[in-house]
Amino acid sequence: MSGDLNARLADLPGFPVLSGQRLRLRGPRADDVDAVFALFSDPDVMRYWSHAPMRERMQAEGKVEEMLEAFEHRTMLNWLVADRRSDTAIGSCTLFHFDARHRRAEIGYALRADHWGCGLAAEAVALALDWGFRTLALHRIEADIDPRNAASRRLLLRLGFRSEGLLRERFFVGDDATDSELFGLLAQDRRRRDG
Template sequence: MPGDIHARLAALPAFPALTGARVRLREPRSDDADAVFALFADPAVMRYWGSAPMRSRMQAEGKLEEMREAFARREALDWIVADRRSGAALGTCTLFRFDARHRRAEVGYALHASRWGQGLATEAVALALDWSLRTLGLHRVEADIDPRNEASRRLLLRLGFRSEGLLRQRFFIGEDATDSELFGLLAQEWRGRDR
């Protein structure tokens, strides 16, 4: 059945590992705690997130546990984006908010600031999109970003997403109300693009 996303998620025998030219998407491990803490404690990385930077390594350990539990419940796929050669954790890429009835999900991503501008996040998100559209049979993938985040905006447009609207003052970052820009990508647009 084309729309049975939850059944396809439940049938996964293990956490899906995906390999690209320069990055690998793999399951989160306990030994990723230092890298996850470095990622989510960085104010530059967290600038457009709706939560404050992490303040302790224990928060990273808790996040890794949440990531593993979300997969166990098949509610989200929280990949660690790792360097293909060294295996070092560079960031995260997540598929979440699966909606089986409407065959859609959301994508999110974060990359260590030292690796920005190298196309690694684009490669990681492309791997997740390709896998989810083929394997899960998604019809649509959405992304919701702060419109001031130009790098994220360019990444989504490069991958074929379209901006579908601005939601005014939807989130608070600290005490500041911020807008949210919704992007969408349809399966037929992904299949029809030049790669």
């Protein structure tokens, strides 16, 4: 069973494209650099992340290259969240830290601040969860957030995640030690919720 996840990842013919009502999750392209920089350089978006906002456009160029390379090696699926009509990248949604033996992965997400409060992050994360459970046959997906991030906490709980504990001072952002709250979602929880 442990080799199945690696085989499923290896068998992907290309970056999966997932379509929702208002957005698509798609692989990054070279012309997304400015959108990636706009997202990850915004202090509001990065407030609760485990690293500081980008300061230079070349960091976004490196991020896009890193996303493509991670997919090539199947170590991470870092989708860009794109508006379905314009195909403009407005966020990111990532499945990473794949653990084939335990059929587990982590999920992370970010959305441009001017798109907050519209349910787009929930739509993007739900697409990635459904794909991960269905296509990769994951048993468990985890998320860890800064517990001060009330919006992210509400999003995870709304999607069926359970809070499983607080990890004190787990990350440094600059010189500040921050806590991390761990959330978990099992495939059977998701099926029950959607059933």
